[in-house]
Amino acid sequence: MQWKELKSRLLEAGSVNLVGEPAEQYIAGSAAGPGAGSEGAVFFAMGGHRVRLALDPFSPIEITHRGTGVADLYFEDNLISGRLLEPGFHCPDQAFITVTGSCIFHCRYCPVPTLGGRRKSIEEIMQMVESVRHRIHAISITSGVLESIGEEEAYVLEVVKHLGFFGLPIGVSIYPTEKTPELLKDVGVAEVKFNLEAATPEIFAKMCAGLDYDLIWQVLDRSVELFGKNRVFSNVIIGLGETDAELEACIRKLTSRWVIPVLRPLNPVAELASFSRPSAERLERILEIHSEALEDAGLDPLLAQTMCTNCTGCDLVPGRDE
């Protein structure tokens, strides 16, 4: 089985049962994004490829840890030998830190508002990065919204100023104001990700009441002016009820503006627990559309230094998973 097919099938399933030798050091927690609040996840790697799988003792897919990261994945009739990757924070090779683990908004697909996590102090964040410094090549920052979008932005800017100390590329993904791209550029951020989440404004309005879809487009355009080609990203979820044609239109609109889409299979949690995960066939179809759109625009996801396009754990990424 080719890696692309295996990964799409694993992303369709979403989870794995981990057995064998103790594997604590290979288990990643998550305070944001699709796995927030879950039992943890592992990164299974085969050669230069990797996939992030949530831990679930009832999953039909099994990984047996043989010790020191060596692992076998059992999937249907296949045995795939690989290894577990040790996370920095949240993902391998990076300290990907959620500054504030709570949110005043209530996007229907997101578990963060119900978790009510706290805000980390700057000192705590500095210590976290220090503790994994020897095995990371980037720092990525995301955040919920504790009080207001503006107040959160001001706090994240302070955090980023301190993180400059490490001399590593920094990526930031927060809910933006009109000024966010300038402000992040001024404090030395390398890459930014502002998430559209939904492929159409109608779906966005249903999912994220009170948030502004047009503002995100404006902020993405401004970001490309400031950060340049291959440095601006946007998550779009696959599986919120959009058609392939709607998703393709959104992907093409992003790439024509030099924004690299991060196409994230829906993890049906929070209010969307009754939704389905997208099928492997659909994920592979979208990968082809995504690859073509990037190529037509002259964009290259292999150049990403931070965040999800560099990590590749949760999505099929053109150039990395083909």
Ligand code: SF4
């Ligand atoms: S792809 Fe993004 S959300 Fe997924 S593990 Fe990697 S950094 Fe985290």
